Amino acid sequence: MKDSSKIPDQLVAGIDLGSNSFKLMIARVKEHQGSFHLQEIDTIKSTVRLANGLSDENKLDDETINKALNTLMRFGDRIQNFPKKNVCVIATNTFRIAKNAKFLIQEGEKLLGFPINVISGEDEARLVFTGAEHVSPVCDDNRFVIDIGGSSTELIVGKSDKIKIYDSLQLGCVTTNKKFFSDGKVDQKTMDAAINDSLEIIRSVSKKYKQLNWNQVVGSSGTCRAIADMISANHLNDNPILPVKDLGGLITLVGLEAIKQNLIEAKTIDNFKISGLKSERRPVIAGGISVLIAIFKEFNIESMEVSESAIIYGALHEAILNKMVNKGEQFIGSLKRITPSNGYDKKSDRRHQEVIDWVDQFSVDKIQAYRMIDFCNQLYKTIKSKKDDNYKNSKKILEWACLLHEIGLVVNYRQYQQHSSYIISNKELTAFSKSDQARLASLVLCHRSRLDKMNLSACYLDWASLICIRLSFIFFKKRTDIEIPEIIVDQKDGKVLLVINEEWINQYPFIKFGIMKESLSLEKAESIYRIIVK
Incomplete structure (x- = not known):
């Protein structure tokens, strides 16, 4: 009989002992052609609120210590028999500042079975940024990465895997809540003060950040995820409406201000009723909102x-590096893969690789997909003769829609676009922004659906792309190559006219029927x- 207590060597664990919550993530490591891929298989989270147990003298009270130890006991049981080199345990700001943290660490290590590493603010920023490369x-x-913890906030700006500047501020959702909202009351004056x-x-640190430019802002903490969930569930962002529902994962100042106003009108945190807010996050949400609004404004x-928790992926990244044999070799983490730096192509679009992985996974008809792509690229270039800032990205999303539009066939042919x-x-x-993911899902949904049933307004961003993929679907529905004459693009009375040669289309009754039906659909x-057929 096999020893069931032995843990497979490909399992690794990362533990983040934060000031608000403790989190354990277990991942399976799959090695392929020299790279290591992380697959999350289990995550356990416990809201300890360690920072809330600090006295004015920075000592943790017994109740909080006991709650922390009980959590570590459960974590220790879950990762029992894991090899030491496969586990990375990190402890953050409250462990750094608590005067009696030594006792908690000593007792915690006995229950956990693994050493607890109290990391510096610098190391915390490094792990957050390393993890952000995996989940952003x-x-x-x-990239500007912001991690609002229970008692500290990490600000990091960097490019690829290189940090340019960072700070760890004594500012968090738990400590801010304790300072301004400990009685559970919320009003305009108190919120403004927070x-x-x-x-x-x-x-105190913002000037140096303002001297840099960034193309992307990522929030990697539980505070940011909770706020994004509320914004999505209540449609509080001022995003353009797409045919697919809000995918969440995006925060705007409009959404933040709406939540703040709802909090003020509720007068107390207990009376604050809003969809998407989890019970364990409720007690510290006012503090989190005030900190994030300040960051947005400054x-x-x-x-x-x-994103997902960046620091936990940073810890998993460390756990994998600890178990690698070639210690001297340099590795880069990206898209939940850890790759030798000499084999990592920084210029490649990681989104395309994700799409290609899906093409293989769902056994996509590549000949048909590339047939449609060739047509779409030519027509899109003709329609969008004036290349705006969004041209290149929109063209890529159109190509990926052609590659993925039929993956739903694995479920059922009926309404497969849905x-x-x-x-x-x-x-x-992982490599897609939520807005680009929603745009891709919308194009795929609408490539053969009735337009009058879709939520499409005149300001829909991807009308040109949608026309291209719908026409390509009609032209190549028989899955054969045909010579399509050039479609002339003209403008008249504020309309964009796509002129199809009548003599040519009369040779293909099946295609002509589809085109005439599409013409009537567009008019509505x-x-x-x-x-126009002429």
Whole structure:
């Protein structure tokens, strides 16, 4: 009989002992061609609120210590028999400042069975940024990562795997809540005071950040994820409406201000009723909102992408590096993969690799997909003769829609476009921003759906792309190559006319029927595009 207590060597664990919550994540490591891929298989989270147990003399009370130890006992049981080199345990700000943290660490290590590493603010920033590379959308330039913890906030700006500047501020959701909202009451005066207090702390370091430019802002903490969930569940962002539902994961100042106003109107945290707010997050949400509003205002942030916990992936990254044989070799973490630096192509679009992985996974008809891509690229270039800032990205999303539009066939042919769109909306696409993921899912949903049934307004961003993929679907529905004459693009009375040669289309009754039906459909839709056959 096999020894069931032995843990497979490919399992690693990362533990984040934060000031608000303790989190354990277990991942399976799959090695392929020299790279290591992380697959999350179990996550356990416990809201300890360690920072809330600190006295004015920075000593943890017995109740909080006992709660922390009970959590560590459960974690220790879960990772019992894991090899020491496969586990990375990190403890953050409250462990750094608590005068009696030594007792908690000693007792905690006995229950956990693994050493607890109390990391510096510098190391915390490094792990947050390392983890952000694993769980953030693709970014070719500087990325600004913000991690609001229970008692500290990490600000990091860097590019790829290189940090340029960082700070660890004594500012968190638990400590801010304790300072301003400990009685559970919320009003305009108190909220303004909390925001101004946060601004004062942030302004002590903000000047150097404003001297840099960044292309992406990422919030990697539980505070940011909780706020994004509320914004999504209550449709509080001022985003353009897409045919697919809000995928969440995006924070704007409009959404933040709406939550703040709802909190003030509720008067108490207990009376604050809003969809998407979990019970364990409720007691500290006012503090989290005030800190994040201050950050948005000080750095003039328009929107923030919200990722999974970056620091836990940073810890997993460390755990994997600890078990690698070639210690001297340099590795880069990206998209939940750890790759030798000499085999990592920084210029490649990581989103494309994710799409190609799906193409293989779902056995996509590649010949049909590339047939449609060739047509779409040519027509899109003709329609969008004036290349705006969004041209290149929109063209890529159109190509990926062609590659993925039929993945829903694995579920059912009937309404397969809905299945395809659902998979894209809900399956992990780490390298995609939530807005690009929603745009991709929308194109796939609408490539063959009735336009009058879709939520498409005149200001829909991807009308040109949608016209291209819908026409390619009609032209190549027989899955054969045909010579399509050039489609002439003209403008008249504020409409964009797509002129198809009548003599040619009369040779293909099946295609002609589809084109005439599409022409009538566009006339009923809020679109500037029209199809003319002459």
